[in-house]
Amino acid sequence: MSSCSHQPTWQADGVRRRIVVIGATGRTGRMVSRELAGEGRLLLVGRSPESLGALGRELDCPVQVARLEELGGVLEPGDVVVSTVGPYDLVGDQVVTAAIASACTYVDVTGEPRFLERIYDDHGPEAGRHGVMLLPAAGYEFVPGHLLAHRAATAARGDARTVEIAYLADGGLQAGSASGRRSLVRAMTRSTRTFRDGMVRREPVGERRSSFRTTAGRRSTVSIGGAEVWTLRQHFPELTAIDVHSGWFGPLGPAVTVGGQLTRPLRLVRGDWVLDRALALLGDGPEEGLAEGTSRFVARCRDERGRVITRREAVAGNAIVLAARLAAATADRLAQRDLRDLPTGATDPIGVFGIDGLAEICAWAGLVELDDGP
Template identity: 35%
Template structure:
C-alpha cells in the first residue's frame, strides 16, 4: 500500500521553504500548490528536486476541492490564515484529506475546530497550529497534567524565546528587541492582527458554572512564570491548547496560554494592545500599519540565527496549588515549525497510520507518546527542573 500524497501550500514563503526542506530530508516528494507555477518550480529547483506542481486559487474552496483527494495530507503555511486559509481547510475537510497548518492565529484554530463534524463524517483529521504555535505548549501541558494526575484542574502555559551562545539559555531574559530580531515580518503582522480579533479562553463563564470556551480579548491578563531563577512575564493569548487539552483531559477547569516574548515590556505591550484593539478592527488601519511596518529598518531581514525556544507548563489543583511542571526547549520557532510540520505530514501519510477523524489538538490526534517522539525528532526536548525555579 502506497503512502498518501503530501500537498504543500506556501512553499515559496519563508516558513514553507523550511517545511519543504524538511520534507525532502525525510524522503517525501510533496506536490506544491500555489498561484505561480514558475515560482514553485524555481523553489523546487533551488532544492534540487523535481516535484509535481499545481496552480490553484488558494482563496477558492471549489478550486481546491477539484485538486484534493481523500488520501491526501495537506500542509498549509499560507497566512494570514483568517484571510487566506479558510478555503484550504474547508476543502480538505470536505475532501476527506488530513490537514496540518502553521497558523499562530487562535481565531483561525477555533474556526478549524468548528469543521469537526464535516471532517469526521468524511474521515479527515484536521490539526491546526502544528508548529511552534502550538505543539510544544500542548505537549508540555499534557506531560505536566499526566504527571499531576487526577487532581489537576488548571494548567498555565508560557511561550518564550531565548538565545544560544555564552551563558545558560534557560536563564536568558527576553527583550523587546528579541521580539523584532528573532521573528519575521509575517509573524509581527499576525500579532498586530491578533490584537484586533476577539480571542477566547477556557474557564467557567461564571463561578460555579461548568468550564467551556469563552470569548475573551487577547492580552487581557499578565501572568508570571518563575523558572531557572528568572521571573518571566507573559500576556494571555488564544491558543490551540484551549481547544485541544480539555478534550484529552476532561477534568480541566481552566487553560491559560501566555506569550512571553517581550520581557519587562510585557505590561506596556499589553496596555498598548488593549488601547489599540478598537482601532485595529478597521481594515484600513491594519493595512496602514502593515505598510508602515514594511518600511521600518530591518523589516525584511531574516530572523537572527541564534534564536531558541522555551515553553513552560504548570499544572495545579482546584485550589491553585502546584502539582507538576514541564519545561521544553528547542530550536528557533521557524526551524521548529518546519520540522514539526514535516514530521507530522510524513507520519500522517504512512499507509499503516490511522488518525482520529475530526478536528483535534495534536495530543488527541497523534497520541501523547507519538507526539513526544515527533517533537524530539524536531529538536524539542524536556529539560530537568532548573535550580531557582519557583512553584
C-alpha cells in the first residue's frame, strides 16, 4: 500500500460526492445501483442504450452510455467510481486507469488474484503519486475476511503468527452472472500470491487443501489467495503467514488442486479461452437464486507452535447479494467523506473505515458475527 501527501485539488467540503457505477446493467451493477438509488448523486454508466435507459427510468437516475475507453469524458474529479465490470483481469485495468487520471476514488468487487496483484503492485503506486485512493475487493471477497481476521488477531494479543481465512457458501451460486463465472475461471487458471514463512510466494490456486470448523459443520477448502495477503501485514506485522481459502468447491477440492497444477498447459492450448467463451454464451443464472443460499466466513489465528488460539465466524445470506450490498454501503460512506480524510494508493477497508466503521458496513449489508472462541 502506498501513500502520498499530494491530493487532488477538488475537495468535498461537506458536499456529498457523486457515485458512478460502471457496468451498471450487469447482474452486480444493477444490484449495486438499486441499493444506491435515492441516496444522493448517482450516475449509471454502461454500453447498452436500451438496458441502461430502462434501468435509469426504473431508478429515476441519470445515465451515460459509454465504452470503457471513453470513461475519461464521463468521470469528474472527486467522483466515487464503483467498477462492476468483468472479468476484471480482462477489462478492469481500463476503469482503474481512468479513475486515477480523473482523480476519482475507486472501488470494485473483484475476487481475481491476478487483478489484485496489479492493483497493489502497479496501479497502487501510481494512484499514490496522484493522491487517489483505490479500494479493491470491497464485496463478498474480501471484506468479511478483513473484519474477522482483525477480530481474531486482536484477540490473540500479539501471539498470532498465522491467520487463516475461509470464504464459504452453501447454495445460491447458480444465480451468478456470466461475467462472474468467467472471472472464476480466470482466477482458477492463473497463479496467486500467498504469504508464508514471512515471504510473499507465488503458487497455483488450490495448491493446498484444508478444512474449517463452522456452526454448520466442517467445510473442506482450497487455497486461493486474496487481498488480505497484501493488507493484513500492515495492521499486524507480527504475522508470518496469511492463508486465504475457498470452500465453494466442497468435495471437488482435490480436482481444483489438480486443475491448478495444469494451469500452464491449459493456457498454452487456450483451454481457458474456450471455457471463457462458453460461459459467456451461457448468460446469467436465474435471479430467483438470489433469494437462496448462505454465506459463511471463518478466520482463525495460530501461534508460533501452530495451535489455534483465536477464531471468529460470521454468516450472511446469498453471496452475490452480500457482495452488492457491501459495495453499495462502501461507496455510500465514501461519498460522504472528504478526500482529505482518505488514504491514498491501494488500501483496504480497515485502513479506510477503521474496524468499527467496517463492522457497521458489514452489519448493514447483512453480515452477522457469531460468538465463538478458539
